[in-house]
């Protein structure tokens with residue numbers, strides 16, 4: 001089994017500050033992996049059972065390869081000259097080209113991100129592979145993948161032939177800091193840096209016409225004396241008919 | 244020397260001290276790992292931010308132009324602050340720009356840059372790992388432990404800052420008495436570049452540093468500072484821990500009081516708070532640095548060694564951190580080349596340090612902490628100066644007095660006494 | 676400008692309504708049971724094309740064959756909601772058409788003859804307008820749409836061979852906690868400092884006639900309530916008339932669980948708490964003072 005785990009290394013969306021005019025201030029945003037990526041990596045690692053099994057990391061931008069390498073990935077590929085794109089389709093086209101370039105891949109495991117919910121699906125589309133999104137676990141059984149996920153109130157197992165793309169949706173924060181020995185081991189593992197030209201693809205993006213703040217009514221917030229706030233709050237909820 | 248090591252040198256702490264030391268040793272061809280507990284170097288570090296950076300000339304040939312520095316300090320303002328008045332000594336000198344004598348820095352930018360220089364020099368930078376303890380073989384330090392992992396090296400350099408857990412673990416430092424320490428509380432406030440230029444009368448990449456004494460600390464031994472960055476100002480207070488505790492004040496309240504002071508508030512008006520943080524710093528560096536700075540296999544540098552000088556008007560830690568890092572790197576390189584990393588060989592570090600500006604300045608300023616304990620520094624003198632100037636500039640139709648007369652009158656009224664004034668003046672000259 | 680909307684599960688009303696603003700034909704492609712297709716047809720799109728999977732076949736099994744159909748028709752706009760299977764269909768179709776795929780869409784429009792996509796960024800704090808140029812695929816993330824009053828569409832059955840994907844096993848998750856159909860839910864988070872203090876919030880829930888719920892750390896890390904009682908992405912997805920969050924920061928993962936709530940109200944001592952950006956009503960204050968005051972106020976009502 002040759003698996004590729006795709007992870008994102010970018011400015012943490014939770015750190016984005018929106019200015020009054022609607023533009024985004026990224027000044028204090030830290031670089032971090034995507035929120036679902038630790039779960040995707042954990043799921044991908046479970047596919048690797050020794051023998052010829054191999055897990056390869058893939059990221060775009062000049063992401064931190066050691067993030068995946070120190071967590072058990074054998075080698076990584078980075079497509080370095082690609083900025084973060086709004087267009088999930090374009091991002092996916094580059095990832096799919098990289099997966100082809102890596103070659104011999106049976107399964108791509110990727111975070112099914114709330115911020116970029118189109119990437120995993122479009123990677124599968126570009127590769128013309130099967131896909132299951134919103135997954136929790138993936139296991140290899142007799143050359144097929146058993147993928148679990150929650151649909152409404154049931155947990156179902158979907159059996160998928162390879163090659164396939166599996167989008168993992170994290171259920172909680174799984175990331176753990178690697179230890180010194182893992183970090184040392186990571187340093188010895190190969191990092192393949194490539195560019196769009198090597199892949200023979202171009203990556204356009206959609207044009208943006210700017211941002212503005214939404215016209216939502218802000219919350220009615222009461223502050224000050226607790227008893228008085230409580231009275232105003234209760235009467236507001238009564239007026240809404242919910243109390 | 245045994246060969247079962249992972250690295251020649253393990254440096255702990257990617258602050259100024261650790262990064263400069265790791266850089267020098269890696270550049271000399273040694274296998275070096277620089278371990279930092281923050282997820283990114285600098286993420287936990289805090290300085291007021293004036294870096295007397297000449298010491299780095301020999302490390303990074305064009306430090307000021309290539310490193311992420313904010314502004315070159317060409318104006319220094321010493322401000323005596325009272326509740327309703329202040330007297331400023333305002334010193335501007337174009338000569339301070341070239342060669343740059345002091346620059347403002349933001350550690351969140353500087354430290355990652357320094358760590359990157361280490362990487363380029365061939366060191367391995369290992370962020371996100373907190374060292375929990377030293378490994379020993381008898382008396383000798385042979386490595387470090389973090390979680391379940393151990394790494395071994397010929398020499399361990401502890402650059403883990405003012406709280407140096409490693410210095411304590413090694414038995415070099417006892418629990419530090421409170422009078423040796425101070426707490427700094429600082430805000431970084433964003434202001435547009437043109438506002439900074441107008442408000443502080445600076446142009447280009449030149450900047451100003453205010454050192455403030457008096458009402459800024461509500462009587463607590465310590466002082467306030469305000470430094471201009473490119474598009475922000477760093478402003479805050481440094482308060483001696485024992486005095487703060489004795490007066491029962493909270494450091495964040497004193498900080499807020501300072502920022503709201505009528506002399507300070509207009510300087511930061513309209514700004515947006517970018518960062519707020521507090522950090523310990525060293526009050527009596529000379530006393531702390533008088534302790535052992537080496538053990539077999541171990542060297543202490545920077546704040547971990549107690550190397551900060553608080554002169555009352557400036558806090559200098561980063562330059563001493565860099566200076567001690569250079570001295571340590573020379574010592575360690577020599578020890579590695581002879582294969583003798585015993586206590587004695589590393590003991591040469593003390594000599595290296597004494598020979599450098601670090602040792603010289605420690606001797607020069609050895610008296611400063613004592614002088615700064617003088618409570619008159621934080622109250623009476625600011626009032627006295629203001630009264631002198633008040634006497635000069637108030638034209639209340641009474642006959643004018645000669646300047647000396649006005650001053651003497653003010654001294655008398657202040658209750659400090661002429662003899663006291665003379666003694667304090669002499670002490671100041673000797674200490675600072 | 677014609678649009679195709681991919682539907683595989685409930686929660687499709689907003690995605691179906693959004694492309695109406697473009698003025699073209701709206702074609703609903705439903706992959707799922709007959710009732711789903713009928714419900715969609717009742718909302719009155721211009722056409723419904725229905726693929727009925729055999730039992731044990733997940734909707735994703737049709738992603739590639741359906742992409743061929745889409746490629747042949749080449750509609751200008753493709754839409755899907757957040758549902759994983761619908762996104763799988765959309766991804767394959769967008770790749771086949773080689774059009775951009777934009778997430779977070781909250782509105783579609785035509786301005787001066789050009790297609791515009793408005794999309795939410797930074798957790799909905801700002802709205803970006805994009806000009807895709809040619810066609811586009813979008814993942815709709817806006818509000819649900821009210822029930823439409825349009826003539827019912829006829830359902831055209833689409834016969835497709837599927838890829839060999841199969842549903843192996845299904846098992847129900849979690850036990851019923853009574854949260855899913857509660858009218859009112861009072862929920863608390865780490866603002867509550869000690870296990871004993873849960874009683875304070877319980878008293879408020881009792882006074883309101885509400886079910887008690889919590890944020891994930893309360894159930895997962897602290898175990899103060901059963902895991903069947905936490906709300907959010909990986910817990911309960913609920914739609915009460917009133918959701919009252921006490922000492923909850925309002926992480927996006929938590930709020931995912933209450934998207935369907937009619938009124939969200941919050942008590943938090945931090946005026947900048949994220950929850951106030953999503954709430955309709957709020958009290959800034961210490962829950963240890965505010966909650967007893969609320970109980971007293973509600974008790975007054977009853978007398």
Ligand SMILES: Cc1cc2nc3c(=O)[nH]c(=O)nc-3n(C[C@H](O)[C@H](O)[C@H](O)COP(=O)(O)OP(=O)(O)OC[C@H]3O[C@@H](n4cnc5c(N)ncnc54)[C@H](O)[C@@H]3O)c2cc1C
Pocket residue numbers: 255256257258259260261278279280281284285287288289290291292293294295372373374375402403404405408426427428429479480481522523524544545546547550551558559560561562564
């Ligand atoms: C408010 C304030 C104002 C100041 N103003 C100035 C000024 O204007 N100019 C000036 O020169 N100096 C100033 N200083 C002093 C200056 O900040 C310090 O002297 C300087 O930062 C010391 O550098 P260092 O490298 O020794 O330690 P630090 O910069 O403290 O670095 C120590 C590093 O070690 C890491 N570390 C600690 N423990 C571990 C561990 N167990 N494992 C791994 N990593 C660890 C820390 O995360 C940190 O990165 C000021 C200090 C304060 C608090």
Ligand SMILES: Cc1cc2nc3c(=O)[nH]c(=O)nc-3n(C[C@H](O)[C@H](O)[C@H](O)COP(=O)(O)OP(=O)(O)OC[C@H]3O[C@@H](n4cnc5c(N)ncnc54)[C@H](O)[C@@H]3O)c2cc1C
Pocket residue numbers: 035170171172173174863864865866867889890891892893905906907908909910921922923924925926927928929932942943944945948960961962963
């Ligand atoms: C992949 C993933 C999935 C997740 N899924 C879920 C999920 O399904 N559900 C979920 O809940 N979380 C989930 N989380 C966790 C989520 O990100 C938050 O960490 C969590 O919701 C925070 O819980 P909290 O608001 O109770 O705690 P905190 O973030 O600690 O917030 C406590 C709040 O209480 C306020 N407060 C403190 N004291 C008082 C007082 N005296 N009076 C009033 N207010 C006070 C504080 O201001 C603060 O806003 C998930 C995370 C990840 C990464």
Ligand SMILES: Nc1ncnc2c1ncn2[C@@H]1O[C@H](COP(=O)(O)O)[C@@H](O)[C@H]1O
Pocket residue numbers: 280287373406522523
């Ligand atoms: N042992 C430690 N490990 C990791 N982080 C720490 C440790 N000690 C302190 N910190 C962090 O460092 C910052 C300053 O710590 P201190 O100077 O000890 O108050 C705080 O934000 C702490 O979160």
